[in-house]
Amino acid sequence: MSTPSFGSDELAQFRRTFFEECTELLADLEERLGALVAYSSDIEGLNAIFRAVHSVKAGAGAFGYTVLVGFAHRFEALLDRLRDGKAELDERTLTALVAAADVFSALVDLARQGETPADDFGADVAEELSALLDGETRLAAAPSAATCVPTQAASEDRTYRIVFRPNAELFRHANEPLYLIRELKTLGSLAIDCDLARLPPFEAFSPEDSYLGWTMTLRSSSSPADIAEVFEFVDDECELVIEDIATAPTEPEVTAPPPLQEVAKAEATDAPSEGKPSEIKTSDTKTTGKTGSISSIRVDLYRVDRLVNMVGELVIAQAMLAQQFIESRKQDDPGALQGFEHLAGLTRELQECVMAIRMQPVKSVFSRMPRLVRDVGHKTGKDVRLEMSGEQTEVDKTVIEELADPLTHMIRNAVDHGIEDAATRLAAGKPAGGVIRLSAQHAGSNILIHVEDDGAGLDRDRLLAKAIDKGIVPASAKLSAEEIDELIFSPGFSTAAAVTDVSGRGVGMDVVRRNVQALGGRVQVMSTPGKGTRFTLVIPLTLAVLDGMVVAVGWEKYILPLTSIVESFRPGRGQIRVVPGGGEVVSIRGEFVRLIHLARVFGVSEAVADPCQGLVVLIELANGSKLGVVVDELIGQQQVVIKSLQDNYDPVPGISGATILGNGRVALIVDIEELTRLYDRSVRIAEATRLPVAANA
Amino acid sequence: MPRKILTVDDSRTMRDMVSYTLRGAGFEVLEAEDGVKALGVLANTRVDLIITDINMPNMDGVTLVKRVRAGGSHASTPILILTTESGDDRKASGKAAGATGWIVKPFAPEKLLSVVNKVCPA
């Protein structure tokens, strides 16, 4: 055991982190100790103090602060006994703990300042700790290098016979004989003989058990202890004999357990030698990376989130102020107007800078996919190649985290269901191996991700049959090709003819769509029979802000995402048609668009019921279809900071999030993709209560 | 494809040192600061090796090892416990819970890598 040979730059960085952490740990320790003194026995408090001391000790060991380690060791030992109930927390012990905390803290300070404490520093307290430990002073004795394993100067080759017979349970701990044998091979030349005698008849064979044994001959200059170390993790799970047959043929065989335990102990008591400069030397050039100045700093994510939030609030405040200014009709004051414009520009720039802090390349998610493709390809027996592009495209960190699941699912699906098996492909005149393309690119304030395969495309006949079978669409339904493709996003729809162990059961593309929508994005599918399928994800670059339109409905205010809004208008009487079944459409430029009253969907009373008295906001949905949302009036356009409702509550259908308006009130952000579904249901319920039977849906 | 390792430690210093060493050797490293968070990570991500500290708030390393071994996607994933020089009995309890092996703190980077390679070679 030696002081880690990290490069000096890294070591300095780790040391900084260590002392930062020490400050936190010591503060916590102080607080807990105070509580312990005030309220006496509290096992959780003791645990926390123990952990603080233990953490400091572990770090101190890494940097070679021997005196600190020695002291921490005693302190920790006493705490350990206290929490195990082996020692009593009486007045004397409590006094000692408080004194120990002071010494401990002082030692940390000295280490921080790079000073070596005097030999007798805190000796009285250390002695008191030892006394309380019932004279267990040996615990505290700083182990010296002399207790190291006596390394036999073995320069010449010796020949060992090694018998290694693992118990049946070996695999339970994820140990792998093959790796051990490979490691032995690195020590010298190895001849291996495998013993199959314990292999049971097939019907008694348990794949989780280990049956094989090995007898090996190793020619190596290593000591028996070195060889025993190879087996250090399995010594209690095997029969192990290590015999030096060439140089000491008459010696009794060395069975594993005794020497191994010795090795373990020797290693265990081998404390770090006091920061020997020779050990921090640049012997390890591969870990000594950059030597220049620090080009990045570590910042607690919490601080970044706070910064993002604060800037978000600033954006809100600025927007409100500008709104009020415009409404106050003082635009004739050119100085003020210019000031407001400047402020708006600065605010936006500041916000972009802050957002950029959280931006990360999608690479961290993309990089998981090649392995997935390989694994699934292997399981399904398909030869599939993954081509990726745009890995460096940046998106908000929180978005990246949420991308992993949908992407994994889509890629898995593409391999499992999209790409045909080799025979089918060859028959269709395609190369035997399939290709999946995964790409990312920016598009405005969105990131565009494509998952594309060159497989068979969606089987529309089967999709439709299944949807009818499951009652998702009526048997008489006439659907366009696109509408049929859309069916794969229906809840509870699984496209695989048979449930495979790769794609599993229960989770379908509906979950992908939900996940993507939760990110404020949308997912579309495009499929060409025989040529392949392409999924497109459009996801906002950040979850933190949204350009919204504030609308009033009755007493409530809602926010509609600006990106989906085409236009707003007050329809004339002649533009509105009532369709059979009670629905309404509005005619605009020759197109009939379905109307949805926000007040009805959300159950808001005292709202404008007549579209010709209120306003229609024309919205384009992810699938390209249009919708007219009826509201009372538009309040104004505003960039809003998105707050999650789900931190403290459950998802609310039709609401994707919330924001806080300039007056401190909460306003809800409307999930427009959900509106039609909700509206259909509210209409159905309304009709069901009005009419005894609703015939055609 | 780099192998993926989850390091679990409540000490940022230790996490940093472990991660730095492993990343330098080409591993992909995920971090968690206690057993509960580690289980959260494991529920979503498949890793090739878990390296865990013993003394942690919320859920300690031994309990984590037991939970992982109890079943699920990582029941047969190698797990190394990080233990201090005084931790002989900890090694034993970690081993009993189902750990694959251990690394003694403080560790030299070379030692860490050699132990990692021993239970989860490329």
Next chain:
Amino acid sequence: MAEPQDIPNSGPDAAAAQARQFISFRVGDDEFAIDIMAVREIKGWTETTVLPNQQDYMLGVLNLRGTIVPIFDLRCRFGLGLTTATRSHVVIIVAIGGRLLGMLVDAVSDILTVNAADIRPVPDVDQPIDNAFLAGIIPVGDSMVVLLSLENLFANHGPANAAIAA
């Protein structure tokens, strides 16, 4: 969208089990209490933003220094009708399982220090309030205060359940 893990909590209550503190409050003519450890803040009633299609006892959400907090009408949760909230009504913000929520009550009464041994089980008698919401009875002088089970009160306040049931 991972479910919150159940965090094994050896908690402070193990050792300090003997004496616990509760905050007591009034709803109608009855006194109720909850563990003071769960209470984060007590504030006067202000108008909430109504969430669509929720249970009637779910009053909407409030902005608590930048955090969106759902507010529930405790009287209505007990099935005793909606509270006509005024400025003199009180919202107790509590933390349950890592989430914050507010309970609208009539008024906060007192802080009680009670020995765990003195908390009586809830008698199995017919009463207007669902037994599952009650965690015990604390005798105070001649009268009694009903200890509530926050977990059960708000275990299934999910709008999803409400919507599907509708």
